[in-house]
Amino acid sequence: MTTKVIENERTAMSQHITRQPDGPGKRIGKKGEISFLGKLAPGAAKVFRERLPQIQAEAGSWEDGVGTVVDFRATLIDNDTRMLVTIVYDGDFKPYLEDVLSKAGPWLDQVFGGFEGFKGVKDRKSVEELVANTHFECDLFYIANPDVTARDVAKMQRLSKAVGDLLDAAN
């Protein structure tokens, strides 16, 4: 079993991985990751599938409101008995948890509502238990442009458009 990195031209691009300073998950630059794997209550998968089109359609609005989520996936696995949720986001996890719950609570309830024992984001104790019992840290993590946040990308898009418009006007 290999336990040591053998330096070569590819390892020169190795990303510096740390852990979140106050919360679960790995971190590269400004990007953190966290995943949740939990058992679903009986019938919860069916309800999730029925609601999925609406949850999916509203994802952009809710997550845009949060503004720091880079990648959010929820997957039914093990014959619909469990759900895996993986998230990549900007910045720290724990300090913003309360704000995220306040901002996107109704949508998060739709996603996590089927987790066994979860009573919804309004019950903060239940949120604490959900995080404690179902979260895990990935083993392997790679992220492109680790120092550029979702908000930075939006700003760069605006800047790029403005420069494009300027150049177009000059032609």
Place this chain on the structure above:
Amino acid sequence: MLKPYTPALDMSDIQATVLRPRPSPYVGEYVVLRIDDAAQGREMLRRIIPHVAPADEWWVPSLPGWLGIAFTYQGLKALGLPQASLDSFPVEFRQGMAARAAILHDFGGNAPSNWEYPFGNSDMHVALAVYSDNEQHLGEILARAGQSHHDLAHVSVVYRMRFNELPGGRNPFGFRDGLHNPHVEGSVAEEDGFVPAASNASIKAGEFVMGYPDELGQTALAPIPGELRHNGTFVAFRKFHMDVAAFRKYLRAHASSPEEEELLAAKMVGRWRSGAPLVLAPDHDDPALGGDATRNNDFSYADDMKGLKCPFSAHTRRINPRDALKDDVVNVNLHKFLRRGTNYGSALPEGVLEDDGAERGGVFLLIGAHLQRQFEFVQSQWATDGNFISHGAEQDPLVGNNDGEGVFTIPKIPVRRRLHGLPCFVSVRGGEYCFMPGLRALQWLARLGDNAD
């Protein structure tokens, strides 16, 4: 017609330090005690309780000033608080501020290994804050405090620190001090003559004092028991050294005239030296505005969302963003604390650009019922990070932990100005988390050993 005086808060039980601003002018002293015997510690407490000022006595104090008292986790342990109660305190309080250095970005020169004794050390048990309006009165209160333990061999003074107001109520950098604090709902009656600025809406009392609903509609359930918790709060104690000469030199090096130096200083702080906010006086200082308590806090960032008047990164806009983040995920009302600031040392004479080696700076008591989402959030997310304003790793230009390579962005049309090479103007000399109980809780603590001893 005035509404009937019906205070929502139990002012007679909450310590004055929590709800009332310090006098002006002021002198005072911070004293730290170590307790090596629980029974003697409780005896000291019994004796000192009559001198601890409640918030309702602030207007007609029975003492010529007031005394506040708070305990570290180690202090509560030293007093003999049962383990179940100790375990019920939030993790950040149990760990202590030094152990939270990675979260608070207390690296490099600000690291706990560089703090003064007894900060970050288990010898810090009880913190006393004594405020008065003159030296004679201060001496009287300190004498009474000293009487509480002078004959107790196992209660010792491990730290004393004098503080005093600088001329004109300015901080060592020369800016008018102590201008803003959140308005605690129910803390001040109309009869007291206090009218909060329209833009400074009341914040639920539970954000600052336990036993009342907070901004989330929740009432604190810990620490236990309720007798200990009710009307208590937490205090983040931070002592800072301020390198005034470095600040002046930086301004001189990056401005081409004295007027531009003043503008640059105001851009870094978010207010002019008089206290006039940049969003109301963007081009030059307005001392009349700065000195007008009814106007100098009555502003919002609604018409400055591009930061052209007050930069996004300016100190006051970072620490208290008001409505600047209204489209963001953050609910700013969850991240406010009460700030009781005092200065120490003498002012560096006007015009001096070389450091005289004197210790000068400020001590802040940052008070709130939720250390994590208040002090720790503001310190880690707003003061020492730039993510929330899309400024990358840019930190607060004044109080950030800049290392000589700090950056400060000033939005401007047609092209923003970006300053580089910011050093650390403000260094941490020490800090600790304390629990400041209500007066009945102090009595409850003092009685802890009655059955056992």
